[in-house]
Amino acid sequence: MRVAMLVSPRSIELREVAMPEPPPGGAVVAVRVALTDGTDLKAYRRGHPQMPFPTPFGHEFSGEILALGAGVSEWRVGEAIACVHSAPCGICFWCAAGEEELCESVMDRKILGAYADAIVVPPHILSRNAFHKPEEMTFAEAAFLEPLSCVVHSRDLLAMRRRSNVAVFGDGGFGMLHALLFARDGHESVLVGRRPERLALAASLGLATIDASARDVAEALRERTGGRGADAMVECTGTAEVWELAPSLVRRGGVVSFFGGLPADARVAFRAARLHYDEVRLISPFHFTPRAVASAFALLRERAFDCTRLISHRYRLDRIVDAFAALDAGIGLKAAIEV
Ligand SMILES: [Zn+2]
Ligand SMILES: [Zn+2]
Structure with missing residues (x-):
């Protein structure tokens, strides 16, 4: 063979x-x-x-x-x-x-x-x-069972309330799958990306988008959320710049999820006051559980998207x-x- x-x-x-x-x-x-x-x-x-x-x-x-x-x-x-x-x-x-x-x-x-x-x-x-x-x-x-299992595990770790406002940063396959799953779950989901053909694909899939090359992302997110910032933000670019930007994009009490990994020796910095006084939580989903795999299979089976x-x-x-x-x-x- x-x-x-x-x-x-x-x-x-x-x-x-x-x-x-x-x-x-x-x-x-x-x-x-x-x-x-x-x-x-x-x-x-x-x-x-x-x-x-x-x-x-x-x-x-x-x-x-x-x-x-x-x-x-x-x-x-x-x-x-x-x-x-x-x-x-x-x-x-x-x-x-x-x-x-x-x-x-x-x-x-x-x-x-x-x-x-x-x-x-x-x-x-x-x-x-x-x-x-x-x-x-x-x-x-x-x-798609494997990538979708990663995304289901990521979603489950977020434990969002119903109809949350969630921003997904990254227009690759994982960003798209997150945005599709959040939209399917009834959240207000927006995909932030830079590449025109990817943003066009996202729009054709029924997703709201923000073009990070043309707009200030923090401002665009505040506009969508009554000035508060997103309830949750999922980082799917795997870049240190976006990791460091992420805590400023969510509301007070919001949650940032670092899905996209960085090189093993990478270091990032955040303003401590933002995390402490604004209770911004940071989580970092990795891989998946059998529970997530079973949920992902059910989603594929029902053709959720x-x-x-x-x-x-x-x-x-x-x-x-x-x-x-x-x-x-x-x-x-x-x-x-x-x-
Ligand atoms: Zn994979
Ligand atoms: Zn074990």
């Missing part, structure tokens, strides 16, 4: 490898659709500390069961599967506390390599974070080099690799 290997920055090789055997309790899944995401693009550009070269990559996918390991009774060969690339251990301190996104081993035991003909889904994922894809859900929709509108390009696996070259050049939002 073919597997795309990232061998050095900006260099992908499609290699021929032996078809893996399914582990006991696990499965080999024939990938049907794999989606690109920001982490993959970052790894493509400059490598990733947790992914030493050469490395398989790609983690948002859906497919069909190709082979099953001993002891699996919930699945049949040929069935369509929607799953994520990780699952918590269920026994560590954090799992016992219900903070499974922080599970000691959730990152160590995640799987990469969805840009391939097939991928091994180990038992801990197959038993905990995998779902039977219904006929009416497309493989492309099902491949059309995630696939975020797919800007489609490529066959043998053109994965072109897919990343285009994304690297700033073309497109999310590419679907069809296997």
Whole structure:
């Protein structure tokens, strides 16, 4: 089978490898659709500390069961599967506390390599974070399970009141998914971005937008909120400038959520008085829990909104080099690799 290997920055090789055997309790899944995401693009550009070269990559996918390991009774060969690339251990301190996104081993035991003909889904994922894809859900929709799980976890951590005024900063896939989910939940959601084609896409999805290249964002948000500022603000740009700006964009008693990560050694500064006297809370969602994955699957199932509108390009696996070259050049939002 073919597997795309990232061998050095900006260099992908499609290699021929032996078809893996399914582990006991696990499965080999024939990938049907794999989606690109920001982490993959970052790894493509400059490598990733947790992914030493050469490395398989790609983690948002859906497919069909190709082979099953001993002891699996919930699945049949040929069935369509929607799953994520990780699952918590269920026994560590954090799992016992219900903070499974922080599970000691959730990152160590995640799987990469969805840009391939097939991928091994180990038992801990197959038993905990995998779902039977219904006929009416497309493989492309099902491949959104992982990014949507991150966004559901992010939303749940915010614990917003009904009909909150929420600003999402960032016009990438995660910004769009947040804004779509908030709008679906009945919040007053606005997407703040800079790129005209992304803002046009957001508007076509029914989202309110603010063009940060043309407007003072704080002023635009005050206008929308009777001068108070947003109830909540979700940072999805992963830039230190926006992290530092964020506390000034919410109302007194508002909450800022840092969804977009910064480099490990980055430092940011806030005015202490804003946090203390105005009770501005800062939170920082990471990854997701099985609860969030189940909610995300329910959202996909009910077609709460059309995630696939975020797919800007489609490529066959043998053109994965072109897919990343285009994304690297700033073309497109999310590419679907069809296997
Ligand atoms: Zn655990
Ligand atoms: Zn992802």
